[in-house]
Amino acid sequence: MSELNNIALKIIDNGKGILAADESTGTMTKRLEGVKVESNSENRLKFRHTLFSSKSMKACIGGVILYDETIKQKFSSKKIPEIISNAGAVPGIKVDTGAKVLANSPKEKITEGLDGLRDRLKDYYKLGARFAKWRGVYIISNSCPSKIAISTNAHALARYSALVQEAGMVPIVEPEILMDGDHSSEICLAKTSEVIKKCFEELILLKVDLKGVILKPNMILPGTKSDQKISSDKIAELTLKCLMENVPSEVPGIAFLSGGQTEIEATKNLDTINKKNKSNFIMSFSYGRALQQSALKYWSKNLDDIEGTQKIFNHRANMCSLASQGKWSEQVEKN
Numbered sequence: 187m188s189e190l191n192n193i194a195l196k197i198i199d200n201g202k203g204i205l206a207a208d209e210s211t212g213t214m215t216k217r218l219e220g221v222k223v224e225s226n227s228e229n230r231l232k233f234r235h236t237l238f239s240s241k242s243m244k245a246c247i248g249g250v251i252l253y254d255e256t257i258k259q260k261f262s263s264k265k266i267p268e269i270i271s272n273a274g275a276v277p278g279i280k281v282d283t284g285a286k287v288l289a290n291s292p293k294e295k296i297t298e299g300l301d302g303l304r305d306r307l308k309d310y311y312k313l314g315a316r317f318a319k320w321r322g323v324y325i326i327s328n329s330c331p332s333k334i335a336i337s338t339n340a341h342a343l344a345r346y347s348a349l350v351q352e353a354g355m356v357p358i359v360e361p362e363i364l365m366d367g368d369h370s371s372e373i374c375l376a377k378t379s380e381v382i383k384k385c386f387e388e389l390i391l392l393k394v395d396l397k398g399v400i401l402k403p404n405m406i407l408p409g410t411k412s413d414q415k416i417s418s419d420k421i422a423e424l425t426l427k428c429l430m431e432n433v434p435s436e437v438p439g440i441a442f443l444s445g446g447q448t449e450i451e452a453t454k455n456l457d458t459i460n461k462k463n464k465s466n467f468i469m470s471f472s473y474g475r476a477l478q479q480s481a482l483k484y485w486s487k488n489l490d491d492i493e494g495t496q497k498i499f500n501h502r503a504n505m506c507s508l509a510s511q512g513k514w515s516e517q518v519e520k521n
């Protein structure tokens with residue numbers, strides 16, 4: 187077993203998943219202002235530290251994705267990556283520098299951040315990071331994602347992955363197809379399949395060790411403006427079909443993004459996927475909003491109510507952990 191494979195398993199095996207707390211300062215500001223909390227570095231740290239020091243970290247969270255600001259912060263003179271490691275989780279770092287307008291297909295985006303990445307990875311390794319994240323983002327419309335978006339983003343994800351492994355870390359490969367649009371789940375299946383297939387073609391071409399990679403995909407869902415009603419069973423069936431057909435068997439696991447689903451939807455769908463999963467892939471979570479939303483809303487009412495906020499986060503983390511083992515139910519959700 188390679189060292190990278192061991193790290194990947196530590197992050198997502200045994201009922202654990204990833205807390206995606208890597209919102210850029212711009213995105214975190216939107217989240218905080220959305221609940222009427224001032225976005226300054228102290229408040230961002232205070233909320234995040236509340237999550238990182240929660241009781242559920244040990245059993246439920248195998249990895250935390252951090253943003254550049256947070257990985258360099260301290261809380262009560264303790265370094266944040268150290269706090270995360272002490273809670274039994276692996277510190278990770280978002281290393282892309284965001285999605286920019288794609289030349290010759292201006293409605294679409296290409297993720298940037300490759301220049302200087304080798305040196306930045308060395309610094310992040312020294313700070314304690316053992317895995318990294320890079321998000322490619324795609325839209326669905328008649329002509330999108332275009333071949334240009336599919337091939338340029340796959341190439342960037344592969345170049346990033348090769349550099350991350352060279353630095354001794356596990357790359358999270360995140361091709362996110364947005365839920366926006368009126369497309370059906372069948373279209374989402376076809377487009378997501380094409381995107382994931384191309385990502386692995388590029389990863390293989392660049393000799394990335396697939397045993398040391400975690401895929402972070404979207405689930406297969408109808409667009410948010412579609413009037414198609416779809417059951418959790420159908421979502422799980424289509425999602426599993428997409429992954430079985432397009433992810434090489436060497437990949438140890440998959441950690442879904444929540445992508446705008448509610449906390450309950452993201453939990454229930456992950457649970458159904460695991461109840462139906464007959465493959466060897468671990469199917470876990472790498473949730474941002476679906477782990478933090480209720481906790482953030484509660485915290486915004488009283489920034490000093492750490493215990494109450496943690497109680498809400500602990501419940502969510504427990505529910506996601508159960509779902510990653512196919513052991514969640516509406517009954518346990520209510521208890």
Ligand code: 13P
Nearest residue numbers: 206443444445473474475
């Ligand atoms: P969401 O679960 O809120 O989609 O965030 C996950 C993430 O890291 C997106 O890049």
